[in-house]
Amino acid sequence: MYTGRYRTAYARDMTEFEKGPRGQRRGRGARERIVSASQQLFRDQGINRTGMNEVCAAAQVSKRTAYQHFASKDELVAEYLRRFDPDVMPGVFDRADLSPRERLLAAFAMPASTPLCPYIAAAVELHDPEHPASQYARDYKTAIAARLTETAREAGARNPEQLGEQLALLIDGAAARTRVLNHDSFPTAAAIAAVLIDNAIPAAPSEQSSDDRRAPGSAPVPIGG
Amino acid sequence: MYTGRYRTAYARDMTEFEKGPRGQRRGRGARERIVSASQQLFRDQGINRTGMNEVCAAAQVSKRTAYQHFASKDELVAEYLRRFDPDVMPGVFDRADLSPRERLLAAFAMPASTPLCPYIAAAVELHDPEHPASQYARDYKTAIAARLTETAREAGARNPEQLGEQLALLIDGAAARTRVLNHDSFPTAAAIAAVLIDNAIPAAPSEQSSDDRRAPGSAPVPIGG
Structure with a gap:
């Protein structure tokens, strides 16, 4: 099941299909249908297991039409990844009702059915850092x-770049581990995030929950050391 | 480049190939050659991009021979994963010169060229939690x-199961992120690990690198808990 964590920009275009004079789908619709079909197929069965024939069938276009829009499957894969919403995780970062600190934690409140990040999946499947999609x-x-990082800065973190990179790694770890174990690992990542956030952000006197304990004297460790 | 982090048990069998009477490779050698060829091909170009024809060519066996040993490619994939050394990361966990705390940190001292965990890669490629390899x-x-977890307990962690699961997630996160970014993320994971370990293990006044320090009352436990 797809829960919408990775919002695709073209999802907004799906209502704009237009019918041609004789009720056939017109060119622009074809391109969108191809991308939309690839998005579903790549996500559900993987990039390498999905052939162009299958994409064409699902998109209701001829292979000739498909190759007019995308010179190769690699080009389609690149477009598939390019289309994910550049405004990342708006359901988390744009929530004005949460404090910056709460928004950082909300990034880990994923439904158990969240699919593996499509970029990790693509990096594994493509096996090529030079691929246009990479x-x-x-x-x-x-x-x-x-x-x-930006949110960590708002929350008053001592080293926001470090905290941002650390939290990003936790999200990827939870996504990968959830996929392998077929068991939700986001709660584990959230618990780690809470420790890191408590360590990086000086607590307001009454904001911190009582069971959050910080080891005295433990200092932030620099990234990349 | 393969650095040997994921040691394969069958690597030890590679010297045992035997020649048949007329200098042809015999049956047992064929099976090992098939597995060995698949291991290299799956790792270098991915599972789905590798066909049985390619495996047969690299292993110098006929397709008929291959299918005598493995009824399907899925069976070969399962065998490929089964063969990884069950004695996990012995280069880390069996180091008697390190304290338990140091061994926990050593798990993150991976060379930058460490390949993505083959199990994450397989889980992504197979797209099927019911696959025999899963x-x-x-x-x-x-x-x-x-x-x-066992090492965390030796090191005197308050909640060794929690720390063990957290550190495992960090390793997977670093592996996944290194693959996507094509940039070593293990130092970031190591920095997080240091914070978690400091939070979970009560620090002795002057101890950092001295020998085995075990919390009073903590006993070694068998693997698999």
Whole structure:
């Protein structure tokens, strides 16, 4: 089941399909149908297990039409990843009702059915850091870390870049482990995040819950050491 | 480059190939060659991108021979994962020169070229928690967490199961993120691990690198808990 964590920008386009004069779907619709079909198939059965024939059948386009829009499957894969909403995780980061600290923790409140990050999946399947899609994957991962860093700064973290990168790694770890174990690992990641956030952000006198204990004298450790 | 983090049990069998009477490789050698070829191909180019034809060519066996040993590619994939050394990460956990606390940290001192955990890769590629290989993946991941838990208990952690599971998640996060970003994320994971270990293990006044320090009353436990 797809829970919408990874929102696709083109989802907004889906209502814009237009019918041609004789009721046939027109060109622009074809391109969107191809991308939409690939999105569902890549997510549900993997990139490498999905052939162009299958995409064409699901999109109701001819192979000729498909190759007019995408010169190769690699191009379609790149477009599939490029289309994920660049405004990362708006359901978390744009919540004005939460404090910055709460928004950082909310990033780990994923439903158990959240699919593996499509960028991790693509990186595994493509096996090629030079693939045109790989740069989109890196960009997205960098964008997530940047939003976490920005929120950590708002929350008053001593070293927001470090906390942002650490929390981004936790999200990826929970996603990967959930996939392998077929068991929700986000609660474990959330517990780690709480420790890191408590260590990185000086607590307001009454804000911290009583069972959050910080080891005296434990200092932040720099990234990359 | 393969650095040997994921040691394969069958690597020890590679010297045991035997020649038949006319210098042809005999049956037992064929099975090992098939598994060995699959191991290299699956790792280097992925499971789904590797066909049985390719495995047969690399292993120098006929397709008929291959299917005598493995009824399907799925069976070969399961065997590939089953063969990874069940004695997980011996280069870390069996180091008598390190204190338990140091062994926990050593689990994050991976070379930058460490490949993505083959179990994460397989889980992504297979897209099927019911695949015969998926249980091996879960078993291995559980075994890693159990060894971390055992070491955490030796080190005197207040809640060793929790710390073990947390550290296991960090390793998976670093592996996944390193793959996507094509940049070593293990130092970030190591920094998080240091914070978690400091929080979970009461620090002795002057201890950092002295020998085995066991909390009073904590006893070694068998793997698999």
